Amino acid sequence: MAIDPATTAGAFGTDVPGLAGAATPEHPPGIGPYQLAWRRLRRNRAALAFGVLFLLVIVLCLLAPVYAHQIAHTGPNDNHVTDVVQVGGMARDVVSKTGIPIGPTWHGRFLLGADPNGRDIAVRLLYGGRNSLEIGFVATLLTMILAVVAGISAGYFRGRVDGVIARVLDLIWAYPAVLLGVALGVTLAVNGLDFGLFQLQGSSLLVPAVIIGVVYVPYVAKPLRGQVLVLREKEFVDAARAQGLGHIRIMAGEILPNVASTIIVFLPLILANAILLEAGLSYLGAGVQAPNPSWGTMISDGIRLIPSAMHLVFVPGLMLVLTVLGVNVFGDGVRDAVDPRAKVRIDAPGGAGG
Numbered sequence: 001m002a003i004d005p006a007t008t009a010g011a012f013g014t015d016v017p018g019l020a021g022a023a024t025p026e027h028p029p030g031i032g033p034y035q036l037a038w039r040r041l042r043r044n045r046a047a048l049a050f051g052v053l054f055l056l057v058i059v060l061c062l063l064a065p066v067y068a069h070q071i072a073h074t075g076p077n078d079n080h081v082t083d084v085v086q087v088g089g090m091a092r093d094v095v096s097k098t099g100i101p102i103g104p105t106w107h108g109r110f111l112l113g114a115d116p117n118g119r120d121i122a123v124r125l126l127y128g129g130r131n132s133l134e135i136g137f138v139a140t141l142l143t144m145i146l147a148v149v150a151g152i153s154a155g156y157f158r159g160r161v162d163g164v165i166a167r168v169l170d171l172i173w174a175y176p177a178v179l180l181g182v183a184l185g186v187t188l189a190v191n192g193l194d195f196g197l198f199q200l201q202g203s204s205l206l207v208p209a210v211i212i213g214v215v216y217v218p219y220v221a222k223p224l225r226g227q228v229l230v231l232r233e234k235e236f237v238d239a240a241r242a243q244g245l246g247h248i249r250i251m252a253g254e255i256l257p258n259v260a261s262t263i264i265v266f267l268p269l270i271l272a273n274a275i276l277l278e279a280g281l282s283y284l285g286a287g288v289q290a291p292n293p294s295w296g297t298m299i300s301d302g303i304r305l306i307p308s309a310m311h312l313v314f315v316p317g318l319m320l321v322l323t324v325l326g327v328n329v330f331g332d333g334v335r336d337a338v339d340p341r342a343k344v345r346i347d348a349p350g351g352a353g354g
Contacts, residue, residue: 040337041333047330047336050327050328050329053325054323054326054327057129060126060129061126061127062130064123064127064130067126068120068123068127073108073109075123076119076123077119077291077293080095081094081095082095095114095116095117095118100305100309101113101115101116101312103311110122112125112311112315113309113312113315115312116309121298121311121312124293124298125319128295128297128298128316129295132288132295132296132320133323134209135205135209135212135275135278135294136271136274136275136278138209139270139274140213140270142209143212143213143214143216143270144263144267144270146214146217146221148221148263150168150217150221150225151223152224152225152256152259154225154228155224155231156228158229165221166225169217169221170218172214172215172217173219173222177216177273178280178281181208181277181281182286184214185211185284189286193207193210205288208282208287208288212277212281215277216273220270224262227258227259231255231258236254237250265334269327269328271327272324272328275320275323276324279296279320281296282294282296282297283296283297283300295316295317298312298315298316299312299313299316299317
């Protein structure tokens, strides 16, 4: 993942309070910046359509217990290796004697087929989506909190504070995101996390969430730091200092609102990359640990049965693609709506910077 630090400063094309509402052909008088952004976003029907697609995926995953108990009548980890299911009036083994699982039946039970352990793919797909989305949202929240604190503090205080924070960010930035995630994931999968007041077992979903959340901090904090370095020299910040406001109040009340557009733009982009990285880590065995399902672990489990059981890879892979595509396209729409001049760019992780 790579980010162009040359992001435009200020919310909605300006960094001085009061100018955001100035009348222009693109910004009629009496319309606030967020109303203007919503107008732009409503005109972008492709972004809205993919946003609805992402919401649909969330709703389906949240309804996983309903589908499992009311329709499939099985749980995500229930084995049915020796069971027989009726398909087209014929009895078929859920898992054949050669170890090949049944394909999609298009009925309530084993709608999308089974895996080699006789577990319902559709049920595991929805539960795996819940886990992947939960990790993605928690990781995104952690990334944004740490990045906002680090970026604003480094840009505002400069000097030694900036030097220490910048070196820590550079250390994380130096490692490709996938390699750093795998290294941390394998280590923490064995030892877990110990924060003193509470501990996380290696099988906890919060472990990959924390790893991903920390890995992506520099990609948000560095552009924010660059904006704050410019904003701290503006007249409205000098006026706040002259009024006797403390550093915390200036950063929270004057600086933070002026980088809000950048934070809003980064939210969906980091979420998409967090979901994708979680799938990659789980595929490599460094993310979600068995028996918890996730799209990455389902793809990993199904690879060895290609081409005899293509549904094991195709189904979770398609869900992953649709989810990430929905978030990315919607995120691009949000970026264009919030700040049409923004130059924020996030690519797939893997380069020197991740």
